[in-house]
Each structure stands twice: as structure tokens, then as C-alpha cells.
Amino acid sequence: MDDPYAPARDALAGDGLAGDAADGDAPGFDGADPAVLAARLDEADPLSSFADRYHVPGDRLYMDGNSLGPASDAALASVDRVVDEWREL
Incomplete structure (x- = not known):
């Protein structure tokens, strides 16, 4: 490997x-x-190309080791999609 x-x-x-x-x-x-x-x-x-997939304000360090991490664009898009589906019920 x-x-x-x-x-x-x-x-x-x-x-x-x-x-x-x-x-x-x-x-x-x-x-x-x-x-x-x-x-x-x-x-x-x-792995540096993955950094662009997450929302981290440029003037901050993300150092919370007790969370899911910074929000990814894919996660935010999924949440938006689910909320839109909920709205249409």
C-alpha cells in the first residue's frame, strides 16, 4: 500500500x-x-483539496474537537433539501 x-x-x-x-x-x-x-x-x-468543501471563516481557527466539525457544502445542501421537502408536505 x-x-x-x-x-x-x-x-x-x-x-x-x-x-x-x-x-x-x-x-x-x-x-x-x-x-x-x-x-x-x-x-x-x-488532502488539501478537501478544505474548499467546508465553510470555515478565513479569520478563524476551527479547534473544536468535540463536534461534527465545520459545516460542509454537501451537508448544508442536504439540510436545505430536507427543509424544502418538509415545507412541501
């Missing part, structure tokens, strides 16, 4: 930004600028 995290590790390997984090040990960032590291990880994230 292919390693889904290989592209992210490959993107960071040997660049001095993540130190040992690029090989999965992650003891620290060796003084790397966190914003630069985060941007590089975002660029290499194979």
Missing part, C-alpha cells in the same frame, strides 16, 4: 525546515519559522 504521507515528507526532506519531523520522528522544528513550515506542509498535503 502506498504511503499517503510520502509527498509531504518528500517535500520537506533535506530542506532544513522540519529537521527530523520530515522523517516522522518529529522531536522539534529545529528553529524553523512555523509559518514557513506550515505553508510548506499545506502545499504538500494530499
